[in-house]
Amino acid sequence: MTPVLGSISLSLGLGLAAISIFLFSVFLQKADYRFFVGGWRAAVLVSALSILATFLLLNELLASNFDIRYVAHYTSLETPTIYKVTALWAGQSGSLLFWLFILSVYTLIVLFKYRNSYTALMPWVIIVLVIVQAFFLILVNFVENPFSPTVADFVVANGNGLNPLLQNLTMAIHPPTLYLGYVGFTIPFAFAIAALITKDTGSVWIRSIRRWTLIAWLFQSAGVILGGWWAYQELGWGGYWAWDPVENASFMPWLTGTAFLHSIIIQEKKGMLKTWNMILILLTFTLCIFGTFLTRSGVMSSVHSFAVSDLGPVFLGFIVLILVVCISLILVRLPILKSEKRIESFTSRESGFLFNNVIFIVICFAVFWGTIFPVLSEAVRGEKITVGAPFFNQVNVPIGLLLLLFTGIGPLLAWRRTSNQAFVRNFTLPILTGLIVFIACFILGIRNTTLVSFPLVGFVLTAILTEFQRGIRSRTSRFNESIFVALKTLISKNRSRYGGYIVHLGIVFMFIGFSGNAFDSELEFALKKGEVKEFDGYNFELVSIQTVERPNHMAWIAALNVWNIQHQLVTRLFPEKRVYFHRDPNPDKRQPHSELDIHTTLNKDIYSIFSGIDTDQQIAYLKIMINPLVWWVWFGGYVLVFGTMISLWPAKD
């Protein structure tokens, strides 16, 4: 009965979406508030039914009801409970339902929070949200129904089980976090469309969606970082970012979303960049849908190709529809989107923000081009030309460093124009710091990109700390506060600004981590029990190989002692070679998998992979990588999340 109830919920949801849109249309024509209430209630039900359907599917996954095709395909009796939950977004139809679920939760919050406000905007905001919901409801009703029954002539006693790569705790957090980001951008998008339609394009709508954009951006950032963490922990190639199409798909809306968060400050303060802001938020949402399309259509070969389907044309159609509507609306409203002021000086904060925006867009375009080029080349010339990491690194590393530079320059510039006196006062210390770091790096013999990145890190860190120091000094002189109290009050009374600076600190720390890539080293070797291999200042000793059987896999565990050159034990590593579905009588269904072990310190990671085993000879085939400064990437991520949460925290009125 539950699957039937699930299907009914989804069908009713779609019908109610149509009714809601109809009632709001009548309200907009007749200005009869009763139709607003009716439409609002229908919208509430669309969300409630979508949420109900999601919980029904979750219930079936936990109950291992293999009569449902989705449950049989992505879980088995041996699948641990946590991964039965994560199976909800492991496959095509489940993940589409999960998208709808998150959108429904967001929509419910909007519906109840703004029920009595934004009178002009709200009907259109709700219509846009319901249209997006309706699109996903069409997909789960007619294209990929998660409640479809299993087609078999026999009783299905057990399911296929979950892909081993997805049986990782990070995978329990990474996709929902990223989805919260992707879907979250629908709210500012809906407000943008509503503002365009109602011609209310001033700073009030921008203020109203700032928090929503930050929430989406926070989740998008955390999702991207967690994705990197998962790749680093699980995929076993020693890196955290491979410029994979699906990684790029999550990065592109992050870039435009970040640009938007910066440029709306200009609109709020100066009434400038109205058209630009509209373009950015519409582009961000379109890229979110494009990202879902890339992940779900299987059009690109990717490490994320967990699902391949024929959803592509439907998604492409929706993307084209969004673009046509958005571009038409912007063109029609161009006269009211004109800036109230102009940028007066090259050395103004406004131009700093504009440069930063241009850099974000250039990076986004480069990533977009590199991502879709293989598909375009195949469509036009019939041959698939792969665009790999070297292209993306060659293009994006210099632009990224330029972006880092502007992260430092921006806060040092004054609004409208920076006087010569202020220029010298603000820039002297950061430039001096950058120069000192450059000389130090040069003396230490560094000759790669870090010769540029480390001095820039020094410059930007000093610039940000200078900004804090100026704020503290202002408070201590005006209110006679101690430094600590001044810092606390400064942040709590200006959460948005100083939270933003903390986010910038996080980005700087991440750049320290990225710079470490230039010093990576690796070695593959075979070891017998008791043998030792020397590499990069360490001795690796294979102590033992243990065999362990667990509920859903069996594993060989290599115990490795790592000694430094002073013969002190640094750490013990336990990389594993696993075989999932090892009890399956069909050997083709057994899936090998290497589970890594990593020793992390502030300055380097020792990354061990158990890539193969000779069981007869008891030989372990190992790969060791020394990855400097990776810790800083994750630490920067924490700081970024912390800073965003400070920005988000409501200020006392």
Place this chain on the structure above:
Amino acid sequence: MILVFTTAVIALFSSIVWYVTSPLFEGESTVPLGINQGDLDRKKQVLLRQIKELEMDHHIGNISDEDFDGSRHTLKQEISEIIAELKKVS
């Protein structure tokens, strides 16, 4: 079992129809006054916050005296207009 399930589905469907359509036959057809007031209050809060940020920028030297005076004057004027509108509404 099927009968109970069918009855439950019909009950659910009827409740949904009632929940959505009942406001069309009762309630106010004009937009309640408080909603407009809420919008104006919100606009006022936004402008007050902008003034606060402007003062902060001025104190740490991110904006010149001339710009500060001009921008603050404009923002205060906008707030006065909103307060006047709020008075009219209430």
